[in-house]
Amino acid sequence: MIRKILLGAFFLLNFATVAEAAQNPDEILYQSITQAEAEELNIEIPSNEPSGYKSLEVQISGMGKKAQFKRILFCKNIDGVIHWNNICEDLKALAAQTSLENASKRSELPKYDPFKNPKQTTNTAIVAFAALSVVTGAGALATQILDRSTPITPSESDSQGYLTGLSKGAALIATTHLGRGDKSKLWTKPINQKMDNLVTRIGNRISGFSPLATRILSDGNYQRSLIGPYSLLIYPFAIGLGIFSSLSLQQDALPPSLGLILMMMIVGTLDALAGLLASTTFALSVLMGGHYTDLNSVLTVAGVCLLAFSPALLAGAFRPFRRTVWDFTSLWERGTDYVVASVLTGWVVQQIVLGLPGLAGLQLPLTIHARTLALFAAGLVIVRFALEDLSTTLFPLRLIALQPSYRERTIAQQGFAAMFKVIVFGVVAGKFIGISIALVIGVILFSLPLLMGIFEDRFPKSEKIERWMPTGIIEMLVMTISGYFIAIAIQDRYPNARTYVLTSFVILSLPGFTLKILALFGKEGAKDWRITRIGKLTYRVVGVMALSILIYIVMSGLLISNTV
Numbered sequence: 001m002i003r004k005i006l007l008g009a010f011f012l013l014n015f016a017t018v019a020e021a022a023q024n025p026d027e028i029l030y031q032s033i034t035q036a037e038a039e040e041l042n043i044e045i046p047s048n049e050p051s052g053y054k055s056l057e058v059q060i061s062g063m064g065k066k067a068q069f070k071r072i073l074f075c076k077n078i079d080g081v082i083h084w085n086n087i088c089e090d091l092k093a094l095a096a097q098t099s100l101e102n103a104s105k106r107s108e109l110p111k112y113d114p115f116k117n118p119k120q121t122t123n124t125a126i127v128a129f130a131a132l133s134v135v136t137g138a139g140a141l142a143t144q145i146l147d148r149s150t151p152i153t154p155s156e157s158d159s160q161g162y163l164t165g166l167s168k169g170a171a172l173i174a175t176t177h178l179g180r181g182d183k184s185k186l187w188t189k190p191i192n193q194k195m196d197n198l199v200t201r202i203g204n205r206i207s208g209f210s211p212l213a214t215r216i217l218s219d220g221n222y223q224r225s226l227i228g229p230y231s232l233l234i235y236p237f238a239i240g241l242g243i244f245s246s247l248s249l250q251q252d253a254l255p256p257s258l259g260l261i262l263m264m265m266i267v268g269t270l271d272a273l274a275g276l277l278a279s280t281t282f283a284l285s286v287l288m289g290g291h292y293t294d295l296n297s298v299l300t301v302a303g304v305c306l307l308a309f310s311p312a313l314l315a316g317a318f319r320p321f322r323r324t325v326w327d328f329t330s331l332w333e334r335g336t337d338y339v340v341a342s343v344l345t346g347w348v349v350q351q352i353v354l355g356l357p358g359l360a361g362l363q364l365p366l367t368i369h370a371r372t373l374a375l376f377a378a379g380l381v382i383v384r385f386a387l388e389d390l391s392t393t394l395f396p397l398r399l400i401a402l403q404p405s406y407r408e409r410t411i412a413q414q415g416f417a418a419m420f421k422v423i424v425f426g427v428v429a430g431k432f433i434g435i436s437i438a439l440v441i442g443v444i445l446f447s448l449p450l451l452m453g454i455f456e457d458r459f460p461k462s463e464k465i466e467r468w469m470p471t472g473i474i475e476m477l478v479m480t481i482s483g484y485f486i487a488i489a490i491q492d493r494y495p496n497a498r499t500y501v502l503t504s505f506v507i508l509s510l511p512g513f514t515l516k517i518l519a520l521f522g523k524e525g526a527k528d529w530r531i532t533r534i535g536k537l538t539y540r541v542v543g544v545m546a547l548s549i550l551i552y553i554v555m556s557g558l559l560i561s562n563t564v
Contacts, residue, residue: 112357114432118497122487122504127351130479133512181394192228203404220271221402222391238267238274242281251289253297255304255366264308269380275309299359315341315381321388338385340473346378347554358432418450438502445509449516459520466522477546482511
């Protein structure tokens with residue numbers, strides 16, 4: 001009988017409903033068909049249709065009989081193969097996320113295999129490599145947030161700051177006068193001076209060994225300039241929040257509820273040190289509960305900690321937190337700071353959330369809130385930039401006084417830091433793709449530029465390379481688009497999920513590797529083509545186009561698989 005079915009005038013996917021069928025629900029029949037029957041009916045499923053259980057509706061017309069509607073059930077597995085018998089074994093392992101909301105223990109959650117969701121695994125790799133290229137590409141400049149003894153002038157910033165420091169996380173503050181807040185006698189009180197001296201003294205001492213630690217310590221300087229000793233209140237709150245978040249899970253190694261995650265992100269974005277304290281107390285509480293049973297549990301907690309304090313560090317690495325506005329050029333750049341930092345930070349946070357199951361080895365209910373957390377992180381970054389602007393306007397000299405000096409690190413210290421990054425990269429990547437040749441190649445490609453960067457001053461330099469190297473939003477866009485097309489090309493060649501993921505991991509690491517190697521040969525301070533009138537106009541037009549494309553990619557979810 002089914003071979004006599006004539007395909008109707010409409011063909012709707014994803015449980016579509018037809019008006020006539022809605023009026024006659026009893027006439028909707030359900031069944032699956034064979035591959036031969038599907039070919040005979042000439043049924044074609046769009047190649048971009050995401051994996052999952054599906055249905056389509058057809059209209060049955062007979063010899064003078066009343067038309068009926070039949071819903072045909074089928075599924076598309078993670079390798080993109082259509083099964084008309086509606087049996088996809090690999091999809092059964094992916095439990096519906098909404099059914100996991102009530103799980104409170106790791107033992108209650110189903111296992112997660114990154115190879116069973118290859119598109120999402122590859123998408124996470126695309127964004128991760130792009131973000132790593134931008135953040136690590138900043139090199140030592142990412143931590144050079146202006147020594148307090150060398151404020152820059154508007155003319156210097158115009159030729160150096162907003163161009164070369166565009167994505168370096170540098171704080172561009174030009175000041176030759178006291179702000180309204182600087183004139184207040186409130187900040188001359190002993191308690192404020194003691195707090196300021198303590199922060200800067202500690203920062204100065206640890207900067208040579210760990211610029212990142214100094215960066216975290218000084219992240220709340222804008223708060224200290226605005227409210228003085230009252231800024232310290234966020235730290236006991238952060239500690240209590242970390243402990244409470246762990247106790248809410250009976251100290252199990254799992255992400256806390258959405259509300260608590262949002263609270264941790266708030267304190268971490270306002271002050272990275274507060275986020276680190278919340279993360280540390282959360283991690284220690286899990287340790288005291290005895291729930292670090294394997295590497296999966298350790299990495300689960302590490303992922304939660306990353307969500308808590310990374311937004312502020314990411315935003316500061318993508319764009320400068322502080323910038324003095326004195327003309328249209330600097331105003332344009334400041335507006336770009338807000339948009340770029342919020343969009344990129346939100347996007348990376350989304351990928352961190354979607355990557356948590358890979359770290360945990362478990363399906364986690366938090367992933368259904370990935371977009372919510374991304375939008376929330378983006379909003380927090382905008383608030384943080386606004387507070388930084390307020391502080392820069394009212395307390396320019398106080399901010400400079402609070403800024404620690406970054407000391408030059410020894411080769412041994414740089415080598416230790418590079419090896420630590422390589423180990424972390426290897427462990428995290430290994431959780432997604434396993435121990436394999438692909439992992440070894442990926443680690444080598446990641447580590448080689450880091451290790452070569454220790455001896456960067458010994459490489460020959462070229463002004464042309466420095467002049468035309470993509471930075472900031474352009475670099476992120478180049479990495480993302482190249483990664484997208486690489487993934488598409490590989491997917492057509494390697495239908496097997498495991499081969500696809502391993503191959504894409506290696507090839508996706510090549511663009512970032514190439515850019516970081518080229519950056520080693522760039523001559524810092526080379527004359528930039530963007531300082532000319534035509535260059536500025538071109539730069540702005542291209543920048544707006546690049547930003548628009550990236551926002552479209554982020555908001556449309558172009559790289560995000562719909563597979564659950």
